[in-house]
Amino acid sequence: MPSEKRQFGDMGEERAVKFLEQKGYCVLDRNYRLKWGEIDIVAAKTSLLLGKIKEIIFVEVKAIDGFGSDGDLSLAAQNVHWRKQQRLIRAAKTYLAQKKISPEIPWRIDVMLVVFNPASGLAKIEHLENAVWGK
Numbered sequence: 001m002p003s004e005k006r007q008f009g010d011m012g013e014e015r016a017v018k019f020l021e022q023k024g025y026c027v028l029d030r031n032y033r034l035k036w037g038e039i040d041i042v043a044a045k046t047s048l049l050l051g052k053i054k055e056i057i058f059v060e061v062k063a064i065d066g067f068g069s070d071g072d073l074s075l076a077a078q079n080v081h082w083r084k085q086q087r088l089i090r091a092a093k094t095y096l097a098q099k100k101i102s103p104e105i106p107w108r109i110d111v112m113l114v115v116f117n118p119a120s121g122l123a124k125i126e127h128l129e130n131a132v133w134g135k
Contacts, residue, residue, distance in 0.1 A: 003117040012063020013040055014116040015123045023127075025057065032095055037087035041112075042095060045114070058086075058092045060132075063114040080111050085132045108132075 011064070017027055020043050029042035041059035051088060060081055080088075088109050098109065109132035115124040 005016055007126065008065065008086060008116070009061070009063050012116050012123070013061045015063075015114050015116065015125060016041060016059065016061045016112045019125050019127065020057075020059070028056075029095075032091065034091050037084075037091045039088065039091050039095065052102075053105055056096070056101060056105055058088065058095070058109045059108065059112055060088055060109065061112045061114060063116050065117070066115055082130065085109075089134060 013030070015054070020027060020041065024047055025043040025047065027041060027043050030040065032039040032042060039058050040061040041057075043057045043059060044053045045055045047054050054109070060080055092107060092109055095101075096103075108130050111131035113126045113128065113129045117123070
């Protein structure tokens with residue numbers, strides 16, 4: 001049985017997936033794991049007319065408890081430190097190579113901050129696009 005922390009993180013990821021789908025993203029993969037890291041969500045923006053992928057988005061989700069307090073999103077964002085960013089970049093490049101995705105398709109790494117209250121089911125979500133640089 002998953003730990004409480006893992007269950008809480010999973011709830012945050014579920015909210016993030018719903019948020020992305022409402023914004024028109026198509027979720028391609030979840031919890032892509034490698035020895036050196038994990039990507040929580042892999043999503044894509046597609047061209048409605050052509051049905052082709054326009055952009056790949058790798059998403060790191062940070063879920064924190066604190067909706068009743070200030071729900072300081074900056075604290076969650078600080079958890080995506082330099083070393084974590086390097087692992088995300090490496091994992092994203094590995095994903096693209098393993099899935100044989102054309103190098104012509106642009107990609108980015110985003111961070112989604114979810115301040116979540118599991119008791120009430122309410123969540124505040126902030127989507128930080130291009131949050132990781134240095135690809």
